[in-house]
Amino acid sequence: MAESKQSGLFSYATRQRVANAIESPYIVHLTIAVGVLSVLVPLLWTFLTSLKTESAVYSLTYLPENPTLQPYYSALFEEGYWRALLNSVIISTTTTVLVLLLATPAGYAFSRYRFPFDSEIFILVLFSRLFPPIGLVIPFFEILGWVGLINTRAGIIIANVYLWLPLMVYILRNFFMSVPEELDESALVDGCTQFQAFKEIALPLALPGVAACGILTFLYSWREFLFALITSNTLQSMPVSVSVYKFVGDVSVSWASLSAASILAILPTVAVVVFFQRYIVSGLTSGALKG
Known part of the structure; x- marks a missing residue:
């Protein structure tokens, strides 16, 4: 013992x-x-590689002996990468606006109203996002083909809205639940309509969560690859997540241009995170993930 x-x-x-x-x-x-x-370290390695010529990439030196911006010029203008950057900005921004316009009132409705099968409908919204995206690629491609949206920005935007809308509805629903419902009731007693109570009371208090959802949607849409790869094969609609593969050939890889394209694709997301980090943190820690 x-x-x-x-x-x-x-x-x-x-x-x-x-x-x-x-x-x-x-x-x-x-x-x-x-x-x-x-x-x-991988980011630094990629950046240093983007300052080398194609022949210097295979040298044994880590630092570029004669730094050059030629890979950036080649990627942007000779390969037309600027168009992919423009496509990504349009696609991500439009997706973010549409998701917020749909997710904000939906999240508020699920947090405030009780109607027949409300829980089942909310679970169905979340369940629609639980399907593995690879399993939906073929029917999604067929549907876009029927309506003539293959190789268009609109097709990729629709895919992104489908991918991220359920998650943002979930986050905003839980965020609105953290806003006291008594505030809405007080506004209704004072003569406000339900829409006015939403616009004047609940929405301002939920702005950190809305901002966080907007930033996350933009970042997720910027890096989405699978649906963009399937629905776009021309630079007229191709985003950066797919366009970087243009630098990988059948028998060789343009490492310097590929590295330059990767850095150009990373910079906008880094800028968004740096400038809007406080909105992400305050939004997600103030109630967006509670419930």
Whole structure:
């Protein structure tokens, strides 16, 4: 019995030492440093490669001996990559606007109204997004073909709205649930209509969540690849997520131009995250994921 107790105490002491070691500032800082480096090193490598000529890419030097912007010029103008950037801006911005216009009133309605089968309908909305996207590619392609939206921005926008609308409805529904319903009732007692209560009371309080959903929708739409690959094969509608593959040939890869195109594709998303980070954090931590 004493041996068993001693063994138990020793096991507890060992767990405590391990827990203390894990919580050590040195371990925490080391873990953060490893995570940051795992992200920054590939980006730095890609950036340095984008400043080399195609022949210099295969040299043994890490730093470009004669930095040049020729890969950026080649990618943007000789390969027409500027058009893909423009397509991505139009597609992502339009998708974001449509998703917010649909998800905001839908999230408010699911948080405030009780109607027959409201829970089942809400579950159905979420369930529609649980299907693996690869399983919907063929019927989606067929439908777009019937209505003549193959190789158009509109087809990709429709796909993106389908992909991200259910998630944003879920987030905004939970966010509106964190706004006291008594505020709406007070507005109704003061003579406001239900729409006025939504516009003047609930929506302003939910703006951090709406902003967070808008930013997330833009980022998700910018990087969406599968549906864009299936529905677009011309630069007239091709976004950057698909266009970068133009630099991969059958027998060779234009590494410098590919790296330049990758950096150009990353910059807008980095700018969005840097400038709107506080909206993402405040929106998601103020109630958007509660419920």
